[in-house]
Amino acid sequence: MVLEILELGFMQRALIAGVAVAITASVIGLFLVLRRNSLFGDALSHVAFGGIAVGLVTNMYPLWTGMAFSVLGALGMAKLRQSTKIPADATVAILLAGGLALGLLLSSTSGNLPNIFSYLFGSILVVSAEDTLAILAMAGAILAIVILLYRQLMYVTFDEEQAKVSGLSISKLSYLFAVLASVAVIVSMRLVGILLVSSLIVIPNVTGLLLGKGFKKTALISMGISIFSAVTGIAVSYAANFPPSATIVIVLITVFLATLAAKYSSKKQMAEKLEAAIS
Amino acid sequence: MQVVEIERLSYAYSDSLVLDNVSFSINEGDLLGMIGPNGAGKTTLFSCMLGLLGGYTGTIKIFGQDIKKNAKALKSIGYIPQRKTIERNFPATVEEIVSLGITRGKVTKEKITLALDTVSLLEQKDRRVGELSGGQQQRVLIAKALVNDPKLLILDEPATGIDLETQNKFYALLKKLNQEKKITIIWASHDLDAVNRIASSVACINRSMFFHGMTHEFFENPDLLKAYSESSMQAHMHLHDHDHG
Numbered sequence: 001m002v003l004e005i006l007e008l009g010f011m012q013r014a015l016i017a018g019v020a021v022a023i024t025a026s027v028i029g030l031f032l033v034l035r036r037n038s039l040f041g042d043a044l045s046h047v048a049f050g051g052i053a054v055g056l057v058t059n060m061y062p063l064w065t066g067m068a069f070s071v072l073g074a075l076g077m078a079k080l081r082q083s084t085k086i087p088a089d090a091t092v093a094i095l096l097a098g099g100l101a102l103g104l105l106l107s108s109t110s111g112n113l114p115n116i117f118s119y120l121f122g123s124i125l126v127v128s129a130e131d132t133l134a135i136l137a138m139a140g141a142i143l144a145i146v147i148l149l150y151r152q153l154m155y156v157t158f159d160e161e162q163a164k165v166s167g168l169s170i171s172k173l174s175y176l177f178a179v180l181a182s183v184a185v186i187v188s189m190r191l192v193g194i195l196l197v198s199s200l201i202v203i204p205n206v207t208g209l210l211l212g213k214g215f216k217k218t219a220l221i222s223m224g225i226s227i228f229s230a231v232t233g234i235a236v237s238y239a240a241n242f243p244p245s246a247t248i249v250i251v252l253i254t255v256f257l258a259t260l261a262a263k264y265s266s267k268k269q270m271a272e273k274l275e276a277a278i279s
Numbered sequence: 280m281q282v283v284e285i286e287r288l289s290y291a292y293s294d295s296l297v298l299d300n301v302s303f304s305i306n307e308g309d310l311l312g313m314i315g316p317n318g319a320g321k322t323t324l325f326s327c328m329l330g331l332l333g334g335y336t337g338t339i340k341i342f343g344q345d346i347k348k349n350a351k352a353l354k355s356i357g358y359i360p361q362r363k364t365i366e367r368n369f370p371a372t373v374e375e376i377v378s379l380g381i382t383r384g385k386v387t388k389e390k391i392t393l394a395l396d397t398v399s400l401l402e403q404k405d406r407r408v409g410e411l412s413g414g415q416q417q418r419v420l421i422a423k424a425l426v427n428d429p430k431l432l433i434l435d436e437p438a439t440g441i442d443l444e445t446q447n448k449f450y451a452l453l454k455k456l457n458q459e460k461k462i463t464i465i466w467a468s469h470d471l472d473a474v475n476r477i478a479s480s481v482a483c484i485n486r487s488m489f490f491h492g493m494t495h496e497f498f499e500n501p502d503l504l505k506a507y508s509e510s511s512m513q514a515h516m517h518l519h520d521h522d523h524g
Contacts, residue, residue: 034369151386155379158371162420165329165358166382167350209368213407218370 020139022226029201043095045197047073050102074178122193122245192245288337312478357424380423394426414445
């Protein structure tokens with residue numbers, strides 16, 4: 001069965017793209033989750049939805065128009081946060097609603113609704129060789145920049161004020177990170193779709209935080225969980241004829257719940273041992 | 280040698296003047312206790328000295344360099360902010376946090392080990408920083424500052440909210456850093472007793488400089504102490520009025 005899956009061209013592309021997306025989303029997601037910006041990815045994916053609709057209406061490559069909207073949305077959100085007193089969650093809500101409204105409006109007027117569904121719910125099994133290469137290139141660029149700026153990003157995530165005292169340019173880093181996050185969202189959309197992007201960003205990292213001791217170790221654990229869930233989800237969806245995006249998310253949640261249960265039970269056992277030792 | 284020279288420094292937040300014509304200097308090797316009531320402008324003063332706030336009038340020189348013209352001198356400053364709670368689930372280890380302090384030269388295990396050893400936290404290096412007690416977290420931040428080999432340490436009410444025993448250990452560490460490592464220290468505190476015990480000089484600020492001199496000159500002068508407690512009481516009542524206003 002496994003060999004049969006691996007021999008199919010569309011499955012090979014799906015698995016390669018899936019692994020690249022899993023790595024990218026989890027790496028960017030760790031910083032977002034720790035900065036309490038878990039819904040940032042959701043807002044960007046909805047803005048990208050508006051951009052994709054513009055691409056479909058104007059016959060431009062939708063992923064590029066989606067990326068342009070997503071990057072502009074991310075930069076706008078970073079600017080709003082730095083120069084106004086609008087709360088962060090309110091900027092997320094504005095972008096989220098605005099992007100979705102624009103997308104719905106354009107797609108309904110153009111009669112291109114069926115096409116837009118593949119962006120809403122993902123379509124990893126029909127990803128082309130060209131798409132796979134584009135995903136690999138974008139994922140590679142994001143990963144390289146994060147590795148290069150790892151310490152600076154960790155410092156800003158830990159404490160912005162202290163990072164600024166140490167000479168880091170917080171505004172430049174914030175803008176750069178906003179761009180990285182928006183590209184990561186575009187990359188992830190092919191795997192799980194606009195509506196489920198935040199699951200890839202949030203769930204592996206929340207699970208990783210339950211297990212990891214150390215920033216680097218947590219990032220690697222989250223990446224491992226993300227890759228495992230993407231590969232398992234794609235394989236199960238092919239075998240059982242399930243939608244891949246939903247299957248991947250269910251695998252992610254299952255891993256999270258299993259980890260939570262294991263963690264709770266080991267804590268309980270330790271407390272019992274401690275109690276026995278005291279008495 | 281003068282480590283810090285501040286001349287006619289003023290700073291206002293929109294329509295409210297927080298620092299008014301403040302001038303003072305600090306010599307190499309000083310351990311300066313900075314006292315003043317809440318809202319007196321201590322944190323604003325530090326923010327200006329650290330380059331976090333521009334828009335002030337007057338001059339701030341660190342190691343002889345005007346920080347508006349040359350910000351390089353800021354790299355010689357270690358800063359420990361007011362105690363904040365580090366989230367329990369923040370995954371970085373103590374070692375990883377201390378390594379963030381290295382902004383000059385290579386990140387090496389030796390530098391991190393030395394800094395952690397100085398603050399007696401070497402055994403905790405692999406623990407998540409969020410799991411440590413408040414006092415231990417403050418020592419991690421000191422190690423993060425020390426790892427960059429600072430010539431000047433600025434601490435903004437670092438021991439607030441820490442139990443008495445840990446506070447005393449913390450003050451002993453400050454004294455050790457000042458006397459053994461020869462680091463000049465500026466330390467803001469509300470703990471007059473601790474300032475009296477370990478500071479070599481005192482600066483008392485309440486929007487403008489109220490007193491700057493040797494520690495014994497301040498604490499042996501009943502008129503100064505009385506004036507300080509009155510101004511603290513007024514500031515407290517002013518804040519209280521604002522809270523309920």
